[in-house]
Amino acid sequence: MKTKILACAMATLFVVAGAAPVTAEVVINQKAKKFDKKKIEIKKGETVKFVNSDSISHNIHSRSAGYKFDLGVSKPGTTASKVFDKAGKFKVRCAIHPKMKLTVKVN
Amino acid sequence: MGTHKKISKIAMSMVVVISGFATVVSTAAISAEKKSRAEWKKEYVRPSEIPFPKENPYTAAKADLGRTLFFDPRLSGANYISCGTCHNPSFARGDGLAKGIGHAMTKLGRRTPTILNLAFGEDLMWDGRFETLEQQALGPMSAPVEMNQNMKAIVAELQQIPEYQTLFNVSFPGKGITVENIAKAIATFERTVVSGVAPFDRWGAGDDHAISTSAKRGFDLFNNKANCVACHSGWNFTDSSFHDIGMPDKDIGRGKVVPGVVVMQHAFKVPTLRNAVERAPYMHDGSLKNLYSVVEHYDNGFVTRPSKSEEIYKLKLTSVEKTDLVEFMKTLSSKDAPIAFPRLPAYDQTVAGSLNVSPAAGPSAGSTANRVPKGACNSFLMHYIPCSK
Numbered sequence: 089m090k091t092k093i094l095a096c097a098m099a100t101l102f103v104v105a106g107a108a109p110v111t112a113e114v115v116i117n118q119k120a121k122k123f124d125k126k127k128i129e130i131k132k133g134e135t136v137k138f139v140n141s142d143s144i145s146h147n148i149h150s151r152s153a154g155y156k157f158d159l160g161v162s163k164p165g166t167t168a169s170k171v172f173d174k175a176g177k178f179k180v181r182c183a184i185h186p187k188m189k190l191t192v193k194v195n
Numbered sequence: 196m197g198t199h200k201k202i203s204k205i206a207m208s209m210v211v212v213i214s215g216f217a218t219v220v221s222t223a224a225i226s227a228e229k230k231s232r233a234e235w236k237k238e239y240v241r242p243s244e245i246p247f248p249k250e251n252p253y254t255a256a257k258a259d260l261g262r263t264l265f266f267d268p269r270l271s272g273a274n275y276i277s278c279g280t281c282h283n284p285s286f287a288r289g290d291g292l293a294k295g296i297g298h299a300m301t302k303l304g305r306r307t308p309t310i311l312n313l314a315f316g317e318d319l320m321w322d323g324r325f326e327t328l329e330q331q332a333l334g335p336m337s338a339p340v341e342m343n344q345n346m347k348a349i350v351a352e353l354q355q356i357p358e359y360q361t362l363f364n365v366s367f368p369g370k371g372i373t374v375e376n377i378a379k380a381i382a383t384f385e386r387t388v389v390s391g392v393a394p395f396d397r398w399g400a401g402d403d404h405a406i407s408t409s410a411k412r413g414f415d416l417f418n419n420k421a422n423c424v425a426c427h428s429g430w431n432f433t434d435s436s437f438h439d440i441g442m443p444d445k446d447i448g449r450g451k452v453v454p455g456v457v458v459m460q461h462a463f464k465v466p467t468l469r470n471a472v473e474r475a476p477y478m479h480d481g482s483l484k485n486l487y488s489v490v491e492h493y494d495n496g497f498v499t500r501p502s503k504s505e506e507i508y509k510l511k512l513t514s515v516e517k518t519d520l521v522e523f524m525k526t527l528s529s530k531d532a533p534i535a536f537p538r539l540p541a542y543d544q545t546v547a548g549s550l551n552v553s554p555a556a557g558p559s560a561g562s563t564a565n566r567v568p569k570g571a572c573n574s575f576l577m578h579y580i581p582c583s584k
Protein backbone atom coordinates (compact mmCIF):
# COMPACT_ATOMS: atom_id res chain seq x y z
CA MET A 89 0.00 0.00 0.00
CA LYS A 90 2.76 2.40 0.95
CA THR A 91 4.41 1.76 -2.40
CA LYS A 92 1.29 2.89 -4.16
CA ILE A 93 0.96 6.02 -2.09
CA LEU A 94 4.58 6.87 -2.80
CA ALA A 95 4.09 6.18 -6.50
CA CYS A 96 1.07 8.51 -6.51
CA ALA A 97 3.08 11.21 -4.82
CA MET A 98 5.76 10.75 -7.48
CA ALA A 99 3.18 10.95 -10.24
CA THR A 100 1.92 14.20 -8.81
CA LEU A 101 5.44 15.55 -8.74
CA PHE A 102 5.83 14.48 -12.33
CA VAL A 103 2.71 16.34 -13.39
CA VAL A 104 3.96 19.49 -11.68
CA ALA A 105 7.40 19.11 -13.24
CA GLY A 106 5.80 18.28 -16.58
CA ALA A 107 4.07 21.64 -16.59
CA ALA A 108 7.42 23.41 -16.59
CA PRO A 109 8.35 24.63 -20.05
CA VAL A 110 11.82 23.17 -20.57
CA THR A 111 11.98 19.38 -20.08
CA ALA A 112 9.64 16.78 -18.67
CA GLU A 113 10.68 14.29 -16.09
CA VAL A 114 9.50 10.74 -15.61
CA VAL A 115 9.91 9.08 -12.25
CA ILE A 116 10.66 5.40 -11.84
CA ASN A 117 10.44 4.04 -8.34
CA GLN A 118 12.54 1.11 -7.09
CA LYS A 119 10.91 -0.85 -4.34
CA ALA A 120 11.14 -4.49 -3.18
CA LYS A 121 13.78 -5.08 -5.89
CA LYS A 122 11.38 -4.04 -8.63
CA PHE A 123 10.82 -1.07 -10.90
CA ASP A 124 7.27 0.24 -10.57
CA LYS A 125 6.92 0.20 -14.37
CA LYS A 126 8.02 -2.22 -17.07
CA LYS A 127 7.84 0.13 -20.04
CA ILE A 128 7.84 3.87 -20.49
CA GLU A 129 7.69 6.11 -23.51
CA ILE A 130 9.36 9.50 -23.44
CA LYS A 131 10.49 12.23 -25.79
CA LYS A 132 14.09 12.78 -26.74
CA GLY A 133 15.80 15.04 -24.22
CA GLU A 134 13.53 14.08 -21.34
CA THR A 135 14.89 12.94 -18.01
CA VAL A 136 14.10 9.73 -16.19
CA LYS A 137 14.52 9.98 -12.45
CA PHE A 138 15.19 6.68 -10.66
CA VAL A 139 14.15 6.88 -7.03
CA ASN A 140 15.47 4.19 -4.69
CA SER A 141 12.75 3.59 -2.08
CA ASP A 142 14.31 0.29 -1.03
CA SER A 143 16.42 -0.54 1.98
CA ILE A 144 19.17 -1.85 -0.30
CA SER A 145 21.31 -0.34 -3.05
CA HIS A 146 20.64 -0.52 -6.79
CA ASN A 147 22.71 0.34 -9.85
CA ILE A 148 20.93 1.56 -12.98
CA HIS A 149 22.69 0.78 -16.22
CA SER A 150 22.07 -0.12 -19.84
CA ARG A 151 23.95 -2.45 -22.10
CA SER A 152 21.80 -1.61 -25.13
CA ALA A 153 23.93 -1.52 -28.26
CA GLY A 154 24.86 2.07 -29.08
CA TYR A 155 23.51 3.43 -25.81
CA LYS A 156 25.45 2.05 -22.89
CA PHE A 157 25.42 3.96 -19.66
CA ASP A 158 25.97 3.36 -15.96
CA LEU A 159 24.53 5.59 -13.25
CA GLY A 160 26.59 3.88 -10.54
CA VAL A 161 25.45 2.73 -7.12
CA SER A 162 22.27 4.30 -5.85
CA LYS A 163 21.97 3.95 -2.08
CA PRO A 164 18.65 3.67 -0.23
CA GLY A 165 16.72 6.93 -0.32
CA THR A 166 18.75 8.44 -3.15
CA THR A 167 17.86 9.36 -6.71
CA ALA A 168 19.76 8.87 -9.95
CA SER A 169 18.80 10.72 -13.14
CA LYS A 170 19.39 10.08 -16.79
CA VAL A 171 18.68 12.38 -19.73
CA PHE A 172 17.77 10.27 -22.75
CA ASP A 173 19.27 12.28 -25.59
CA LYS A 174 18.96 9.66 -28.28
CA ALA A 175 15.86 8.19 -29.92
CA GLY A 176 15.38 4.43 -29.81
CA LYS A 177 14.27 1.59 -27.60
CA PHE A 178 16.60 0.85 -24.70
CA LYS A 179 16.73 -1.85 -22.07
CA VAL A 180 17.50 -0.44 -18.67
CA ARG A 181 18.43 -2.83 -15.88
CA CYS A 182 19.76 -2.85 -12.39
CA ALA A 183 23.27 -4.28 -12.68
CA ILE A 184 22.92 -5.86 -9.25
CA HIS A 185 19.42 -7.30 -9.63
CA PRO A 186 18.89 -8.78 -13.12
CA LYS A 187 15.16 -9.24 -12.52
CA MET A 188 14.76 -5.47 -12.51
CA LYS A 189 14.07 -4.62 -16.15
CA LEU A 190 12.68 -1.51 -17.78
CA THR A 191 12.21 -0.68 -21.45
CA VAL A 192 12.56 2.99 -22.31
CA LYS A 193 11.23 4.03 -25.68
CA VAL A 194 12.59 7.42 -26.66
CA ASN A 195 10.65 9.14 -29.48
CA MET B 196 7.13 -11.13 -10.47
CA GLY B 197 10.23 -9.95 -12.23
CA THR B 198 10.52 -12.40 -15.10
CA HIS B 199 8.61 -11.64 -18.24
CA LYS B 200 8.95 -15.14 -19.61
CA LYS B 201 6.57 -16.88 -17.25
CA ILE B 202 4.07 -17.88 -19.83
CA SER B 203 3.44 -21.56 -19.43
CA LYS B 204 3.46 -22.97 -15.97
CA ILE B 205 3.03 -26.38 -14.48
CA ALA B 206 1.96 -27.14 -10.99
CA MET B 207 4.93 -28.02 -8.81
CA SER B 208 2.94 -30.97 -7.52
CA MET B 209 3.50 -32.62 -10.88
CA VAL B 210 7.18 -33.01 -10.19
CA VAL B 211 7.74 -32.44 -6.51
CA VAL B 212 5.81 -32.96 -3.35
CA ILE B 213 3.70 -29.91 -2.86
CA SER B 214 3.99 -27.93 0.33
CA GLY B 215 1.21 -27.28 2.73
CA PHE B 216 1.35 -23.55 2.12
CA ALA B 217 -1.35 -21.57 0.48
CA THR B 218 -0.24 -19.56 -2.53
CA VAL B 219 0.38 -16.08 -1.28
CA VAL B 220 2.05 -13.42 -3.34
CA SER B 221 4.43 -11.63 -1.06
CA THR B 222 3.65 -8.01 -0.50
CA ALA B 223 6.14 -5.30 -1.20
CA ALA B 224 8.62 -4.91 1.59
CA ILE B 225 8.24 -1.76 3.58
CA SER B 226 11.80 -0.87 4.31
CA ALA B 227 11.22 1.61 7.08
CA GLU B 228 9.08 -0.66 9.21
CA LYS B 229 10.36 -3.62 11.14
CA LYS B 230 8.52 -6.77 10.26
CA SER B 231 7.49 -9.39 12.74
CA ARG B 232 8.59 -13.00 12.51
CA ALA B 233 5.14 -13.96 11.21
CA GLU B 234 5.34 -11.31 8.50
CA TRP B 235 8.80 -12.49 7.48
CA LYS B 236 7.59 -16.07 7.19
CA LYS B 237 5.15 -14.96 4.51
CA GLU B 238 8.07 -13.78 2.39
CA TYR B 239 9.35 -17.34 2.02
CA VAL B 240 6.25 -19.25 0.93
CA ARG B 241 6.96 -21.85 -1.74
CA PRO B 242 5.39 -21.17 -5.15
CA SER B 243 2.77 -23.58 -6.41
CA GLU B 244 3.98 -23.62 -10.01
CA ILE B 245 7.19 -23.88 -11.98
CA PRO B 246 7.51 -21.21 -14.68
CA PHE B 247 8.43 -22.31 -18.21
CA PRO B 248 9.23 -19.93 -21.09
CA LYS B 249 6.80 -19.77 -24.00
CA GLU B 250 9.67 -20.50 -26.38
CA ASN B 251 10.16 -23.87 -24.68
CA PRO B 252 7.00 -24.98 -22.91
CA TYR B 253 6.85 -28.00 -20.63
CA THR B 254 5.93 -31.45 -21.86
CA ALA B 255 6.48 -34.62 -19.87
CA ALA B 256 8.16 -36.31 -22.85
CA LYS B 257 10.63 -33.44 -23.24
CA ALA B 258 11.46 -33.41 -19.53
CA ASP B 259 12.04 -37.19 -19.62
CA LEU B 260 14.27 -36.89 -22.67
CA GLY B 261 16.15 -34.08 -20.93
CA ARG B 262 16.72 -36.28 -17.88
CA THR B 263 18.10 -39.07 -20.06
CA LEU B 264 20.43 -36.65 -21.84
CA PHE B 265 21.47 -35.08 -18.55
CA PHE B 266 22.78 -38.41 -17.29
CA ASP B 267 24.23 -39.60 -20.61
CA PRO B 268 28.04 -39.35 -20.66
CA ARG B 269 27.98 -39.71 -24.44
CA LEU B 270 27.19 -35.97 -24.46
CA SER B 271 30.85 -35.33 -23.64
CA GLY B 272 33.73 -35.44 -26.09
CA ALA B 273 35.37 -38.42 -24.43
CA ASN B 274 32.00 -40.03 -23.57
CA TYR B 275 32.73 -40.28 -19.85
CA ILE B 276 31.34 -37.06 -18.31
CA SER B 277 27.62 -36.36 -18.11
CA CYS B 278 25.96 -33.19 -16.82
CA GLY B 279 25.09 -35.33 -13.80
CA THR B 280 28.76 -36.08 -13.10
CA CYS B 281 29.23 -32.62 -11.62
CA HIS B 282 25.57 -31.82 -10.89
CA ASN B 283 25.32 -34.94 -8.77
CA PRO B 284 21.90 -35.51 -7.14
CA SER B 285 23.68 -37.06 -4.15
CA PHE B 286 25.40 -33.73 -3.40
CA ALA B 287 22.24 -31.63 -3.84
CA ARG B 288 23.15 -31.22 -7.54
CA GLY B 289 26.70 -30.09 -6.93
CA ASP B 290 29.92 -32.13 -6.81
CA GLY B 291 31.23 -31.61 -3.28
CA LEU B 292 34.49 -30.21 -4.61
CA ALA B 293 36.08 -26.80 -4.06
CA LYS B 294 36.61 -26.41 -7.81
CA GLY B 295 34.93 -28.37 -10.56
CA ILE B 296 36.87 -30.94 -12.57
CA GLY B 297 36.36 -31.22 -16.31
CA HIS B 298 37.74 -33.01 -19.34
CA ALA B 299 41.02 -34.85 -18.76
CA MET B 300 40.96 -33.90 -15.07
CA THR B 301 41.18 -30.19 -15.83
CA LYS B 302 40.68 -28.24 -12.63
CA LEU B 303 38.15 -25.50 -13.30
CA GLY B 304 38.28 -21.95 -12.02
CA ARG B 305 35.16 -21.98 -9.87
CA ARG B 306 33.04 -24.29 -7.76
CA THR B 307 30.27 -26.23 -9.50
CA PRO B 308 26.97 -24.42 -8.85
CA THR B 309 23.86 -26.42 -8.08
CA ILE B 310 21.14 -26.82 -10.70
CA LEU B 311 18.41 -26.76 -8.03
CA ASN B 312 15.57 -24.30 -8.63
CA LEU B 313 17.04 -22.76 -11.77
CA ALA B 314 13.56 -22.37 -13.30
CA PHE B 315 13.24 -19.42 -10.94
CA GLY B 316 16.64 -17.91 -11.79
CA GLU B 317 17.76 -15.14 -14.09
CA ASP B 318 21.16 -14.82 -15.82
CA LEU B 319 22.84 -18.12 -15.09
CA MET B 320 26.33 -19.14 -14.00
CA TRP B 321 28.44 -17.51 -11.29
CA ASP B 322 29.06 -14.61 -13.66
CA GLY B 323 25.59 -14.60 -15.23
CA ARG B 324 26.90 -14.94 -18.76
CA PHE B 325 23.98 -17.04 -20.01
CA GLU B 326 20.56 -15.43 -20.11
CA THR B 327 18.59 -18.63 -20.50
CA LEU B 328 18.83 -22.19 -19.28
CA GLU B 329 18.80 -23.34 -22.92
CA GLN B 330 21.99 -21.40 -23.62
CA GLN B 331 23.49 -22.48 -20.33
CA ALA B 332 22.90 -26.18 -20.97
CA LEU B 333 25.23 -26.08 -23.95
CA GLY B 334 27.96 -23.99 -22.33
CA PRO B 335 29.65 -26.66 -20.21
CA MET B 336 28.94 -29.34 -22.83
CA SER B 337 30.94 -27.50 -25.48
CA ALA B 338 33.64 -25.96 -23.29
CA PRO B 339 36.96 -27.69 -24.01
CA VAL B 340 37.88 -27.70 -20.31
CA GLU B 341 34.52 -29.09 -19.21
CA MET B 342 32.71 -31.75 -21.28
CA ASN B 343 34.72 -31.03 -24.44
CA GLN B 344 31.94 -32.00 -26.81
CA ASN B 345 32.23 -30.94 -30.44
CA MET B 346 28.79 -29.46 -31.06
CA LYS B 347 28.98 -30.20 -34.76
CA ALA B 348 29.54 -33.89 -34.03
CA ILE B 349 26.96 -34.40 -31.30
CA VAL B 350 23.94 -34.62 -33.61
CA ALA B 351 25.58 -37.36 -35.72
CA GLU B 352 26.60 -39.18 -32.55
CA LEU B 353 23.08 -39.24 -31.17
CA GLN B 354 21.68 -40.26 -34.53
CA GLN B 355 23.54 -43.54 -34.17
CA ILE B 356 21.20 -44.33 -31.31
CA PRO B 357 17.78 -45.27 -32.73
CA GLU B 358 15.90 -44.69 -29.49
CA TYR B 359 17.14 -41.10 -29.32
CA GLN B 360 15.78 -40.53 -32.82
CA THR B 361 12.39 -41.73 -31.62
CA LEU B 362 12.48 -39.73 -28.40
CA PHE B 363 13.47 -36.50 -30.18
CA ASN B 364 10.79 -37.02 -32.82
CA VAL B 365 8.16 -37.38 -30.10
CA SER B 366 9.30 -34.23 -28.28
CA PHE B 367 10.10 -32.17 -31.37
CA PRO B 368 7.82 -33.39 -34.18
CA GLY B 369 9.27 -32.76 -37.60
CA LYS B 370 12.55 -31.48 -36.18
CA GLY B 371 14.22 -34.42 -34.43
CA ILE B 372 17.77 -34.32 -33.12
CA THR B 373 19.31 -30.85 -33.32
CA VAL B 374 21.67 -28.98 -31.04
CA GLU B 375 18.88 -26.56 -30.17
CA ASN B 376 16.55 -29.40 -29.23
CA ILE B 377 19.21 -31.05 -27.06
CA ALA B 378 19.39 -27.73 -25.19
CA LYS B 379 15.62 -27.39 -24.96
CA ALA B 380 15.17 -30.90 -23.58
CA ILE B 381 17.91 -30.53 -20.96
CA ALA B 382 16.63 -27.10 -19.93
CA THR B 383 13.10 -28.47 -19.54
CA PHE B 384 14.37 -31.27 -17.32
CA GLU B 385 16.45 -28.83 -15.28
CA ARG B 386 13.41 -26.62 -14.66
CA THR B 387 11.70 -29.59 -13.03
CA VAL B 388 14.55 -29.97 -10.54
CA VAL B 389 13.07 -28.18 -7.54
CA SER B 390 14.11 -28.64 -3.94
CA GLY B 391 11.53 -30.46 -1.84
CA VAL B 392 9.64 -29.40 1.24
CA ALA B 393 12.08 -28.76 4.09
CA PRO B 394 11.55 -28.48 7.86
CA PHE B 395 11.56 -24.70 7.39
CA ASP B 396 8.56 -24.98 5.03
CA ARG B 397 6.69 -27.08 7.58
CA TRP B 398 7.41 -24.47 10.21
CA GLY B 399 6.18 -21.77 7.86
CA ALA B 400 3.01 -23.77 7.28
CA GLY B 401 2.29 -23.84 11.00
CA ASP B 402 4.16 -26.81 12.52
CA ASP B 403 5.84 -25.04 15.42
CA HIS B 404 7.94 -28.10 16.28
CA ALA B 405 9.40 -28.51 12.78
CA ILE B 406 12.56 -26.55 13.64
CA SER B 407 14.55 -25.86 16.81
CA THR B 408 14.47 -22.74 18.96
CA SER B 409 18.01 -21.98 17.86
CA ALA B 410 16.95 -22.19 14.18
CA LYS B 411 14.04 -19.85 14.89
CA ARG B 412 16.43 -17.31 16.41
CA GLY B 413 18.61 -17.85 13.33
CA PHE B 414 15.66 -16.95 11.10
CA ASP B 415 15.21 -13.67 12.99
CA LEU B 416 18.92 -12.91 12.64
CA PHE B 417 18.79 -13.82 8.95
CA ASN B 418 16.16 -11.16 8.34
CA ASN B 419 17.51 -8.50 10.65
CA LYS B 420 20.93 -8.18 12.28
CA ALA B 421 22.80 -10.49 9.89
CA ASN B 422 21.13 -8.89 6.81
CA CYS B 423 21.26 -12.14 4.80
CA VAL B 424 17.82 -11.24 3.44
CA ALA B 425 19.30 -8.35 1.47
CA CYS B 426 20.24 -10.95 -1.17
CA HIS B 427 19.04 -14.39 -0.05
CA SER B 428 15.41 -13.34 -0.17
CA GLY B 429 12.26 -15.19 -1.16
CA TRP B 430 11.35 -18.89 -1.04
CA ASN B 431 14.46 -19.84 -3.04
CA PHE B 432 16.71 -17.87 -0.69
CA THR B 433 18.25 -15.90 -3.54
CA ASP B 434 17.13 -12.91 -5.58
CA SER B 435 19.48 -13.93 -8.46
CA SER B 436 21.55 -10.80 -7.90
CA PHE B 437 25.30 -10.24 -8.22
CA HIS B 438 27.47 -8.97 -5.39
CA ASP B 439 31.11 -8.63 -4.45
CA ILE B 440 31.02 -10.27 -1.05
CA GLY B 441 34.71 -9.66 -0.45
CA MET B 442 36.27 -13.03 -1.17
CA PRO B 443 39.99 -12.36 -1.35
CA ASP B 444 40.73 -14.14 -4.66
CA LYS B 445 41.63 -12.45 -7.96
CA ASP B 446 38.59 -13.66 -9.94
CA ILE B 447 36.56 -10.63 -11.11
CA GLY B 448 33.49 -12.74 -11.95
CA ARG B 449 30.64 -10.66 -13.34
CA GLY B 450 33.13 -7.84 -13.95
CA LYS B 451 34.25 -9.60 -17.11
CA VAL B 452 30.69 -9.81 -18.46
CA VAL B 453 29.64 -6.28 -17.44
CA PRO B 454 32.81 -4.24 -17.70
CA GLY B 455 32.76 -0.66 -16.49
CA VAL B 456 30.25 -1.11 -13.65
CA VAL B 457 32.25 -0.74 -10.43
CA VAL B 458 30.10 -2.98 -8.21
CA MET B 459 30.23 -5.82 -10.74
CA GLN B 460 33.96 -6.26 -10.26
CA HIS B 461 34.49 -9.42 -8.17
CA ALA B 462 30.70 -9.87 -8.14
CA PHE B 463 29.15 -13.34 -8.30
CA LYS B 464 25.66 -14.78 -8.50
CA VAL B 465 23.91 -15.15 -5.15
CA PRO B 466 23.23 -18.90 -4.86
CA THR B 467 20.16 -20.55 -3.40
CA LEU B 468 20.48 -21.66 0.22
CA ARG B 469 18.02 -24.50 -0.32
CA ASN B 470 19.76 -27.80 0.56
CA ALA B 471 23.01 -25.86 0.93
CA VAL B 472 24.16 -27.95 3.87
CA GLU B 473 24.81 -30.82 1.42
CA ARG B 474 26.90 -28.69 -0.90
CA ALA B 475 30.08 -27.87 1.01
CA PRO B 476 32.58 -26.40 0.41
CA TYR B 477 31.17 -22.93 -0.22
CA MET B 478 31.50 -19.72 -2.22
CA HIS B 479 32.44 -19.38 -5.89
CA ASP B 480 35.98 -20.44 -5.09
CA GLY B 481 35.04 -23.29 -2.77
CA SER B 482 37.37 -21.93 -0.11
CA LEU B 483 35.04 -22.15 2.91
CA LYS B 484 34.57 -25.62 4.29
CA ASN B 485 31.28 -25.32 6.16
CA LEU B 486 28.37 -22.98 6.84
CA TYR B 487 29.94 -21.76 10.07
CA SER B 488 32.93 -20.50 8.06
CA VAL B 489 30.47 -18.78 5.72
CA VAL B 490 28.84 -16.97 8.63
CA GLU B 491 32.28 -15.95 9.93
CA HIS B 492 33.12 -14.56 6.49
CA TYR B 493 30.05 -12.32 6.48
CA ASP B 494 30.59 -11.37 10.11
CA ASN B 495 34.06 -10.02 9.67
CA GLY B 496 36.06 -12.01 7.12
CA PHE B 497 35.58 -10.08 3.89
CA VAL B 498 38.05 -7.83 2.12
CA THR B 499 37.07 -4.23 1.48
CA ARG B 500 37.53 -2.68 -1.97
CA PRO B 501 35.59 -0.21 -4.17
CA SER B 502 33.39 -2.95 -5.63
CA LYS B 503 32.36 -4.43 -2.27
CA SER B 504 28.59 -4.72 -1.95
CA GLU B 505 26.81 -2.11 0.16
CA GLU B 506 24.98 -4.99 1.84
CA ILE B 507 28.21 -6.38 3.29
CA TYR B 508 29.35 -4.84 6.56
CA LYS B 509 30.68 -5.97 9.92
CA LEU B 510 27.89 -7.77 11.75
CA LYS B 511 29.38 -8.19 15.25
CA LEU B 512 27.66 -11.54 15.75
CA THR B 513 28.17 -13.51 18.95
CA SER B 514 29.17 -17.16 18.74
CA VAL B 515 25.64 -18.18 19.77
CA GLU B 516 24.21 -16.05 16.98
CA LYS B 517 26.56 -17.67 14.47
CA THR B 518 25.41 -21.10 15.57
CA ASP B 519 21.79 -19.99 15.35
CA LEU B 520 22.29 -18.90 11.74
CA VAL B 521 23.85 -22.25 10.84
CA GLU B 522 21.03 -24.10 12.61
CA PHE B 523 18.56 -22.06 10.58
CA MET B 524 20.25 -22.82 7.25
CA LYS B 525 20.20 -26.53 8.08
CA THR B 526 16.39 -26.38 8.19
CA LEU B 527 16.31 -25.44 4.47
CA SER B 528 17.28 -28.95 3.39
CA SER B 529 14.64 -31.33 2.14
CA LYS B 530 15.12 -35.03 2.65
CA ASP B 531 14.38 -35.97 -0.93
CA ALA B 532 13.79 -39.55 -2.02
CA PRO B 533 16.72 -41.19 -3.86
CA ILE B 534 16.87 -40.38 -7.56
CA ALA B 535 16.51 -43.23 -10.07
CA PHE B 536 19.13 -43.02 -12.81
CA PRO B 537 17.61 -43.32 -16.27
CA ARG B 538 18.28 -46.30 -18.50
CA LEU B 539 20.35 -44.90 -21.36
CA PRO B 540 19.31 -45.74 -24.93
CA ALA B 541 21.42 -48.40 -26.63
CA TYR B 542 23.35 -48.11 -29.86
CA ASP B 543 21.93 -49.50 -33.08
CA GLN B 544 22.31 -53.29 -33.08
CA THR B 545 21.23 -53.92 -36.65
CA VAL B 546 24.26 -52.91 -38.69
CA ALA B 547 27.95 -53.69 -38.39
CA GLY B 548 30.39 -50.84 -37.98
CA SER B 549 32.59 -48.93 -35.63
CA LEU B 550 31.59 -46.07 -33.42
CA ASN B 551 32.28 -42.54 -34.57
CA VAL B 552 34.69 -41.04 -32.11
CA SER B 553 33.95 -37.41 -31.48
CA PRO B 554 36.77 -35.09 -32.53
CA ALA B 555 38.03 -32.70 -29.90
CA ALA B 556 35.68 -29.82 -29.20
CA GLY B 557 37.85 -26.88 -28.62
CA PRO B 558 39.25 -24.77 -31.36
CA SER B 559 42.76 -24.03 -30.22
CA ALA B 560 43.47 -20.42 -29.38
CA GLY B 561 43.38 -18.25 -32.47
CA SER B 562 41.78 -20.90 -34.64
CA THR B 563 38.83 -19.84 -36.73
CA ALA B 564 37.54 -23.36 -37.19
CA ASN B 565 34.29 -24.27 -35.47
CA ARG B 566 33.16 -20.67 -35.18
CA VAL B 567 29.82 -19.11 -35.91
CA PRO B 568 29.92 -17.09 -39.15
CA LYS B 569 30.16 -13.35 -38.50
CA GLY B 570 26.61 -12.58 -39.67
CA ALA B 571 25.05 -15.12 -37.32
CA CYS B 572 26.81 -13.87 -34.24
CA ASN B 573 23.72 -12.72 -32.44
CA SER B 574 22.03 -16.06 -32.92
CA PHE B 575 21.38 -18.80 -30.45
CA LEU B 576 24.60 -20.49 -31.57
CA MET B 577 27.01 -17.81 -30.39
CA HIS B 578 26.74 -18.94 -26.83
CA TYR B 579 28.45 -22.24 -27.37
CA ILE B 580 30.40 -21.85 -30.59
CA PRO B 581 32.69 -18.81 -30.59
CA CYS B 582 31.90 -16.03 -33.07
CA SER B 583 34.26 -15.22 -35.91
CA LYS B 584 35.87 -11.87 -35.23
Ligand SMILES: [Cu+2]
Binds near residue numbers: 121145146147184185
Ligand atom coordinates in the same frame (compact mmCIF):
# COMPACT_ATOMS: atom_id res chain seq x y z
CU1 LIG C 1 18.90 -3.42 -7.92
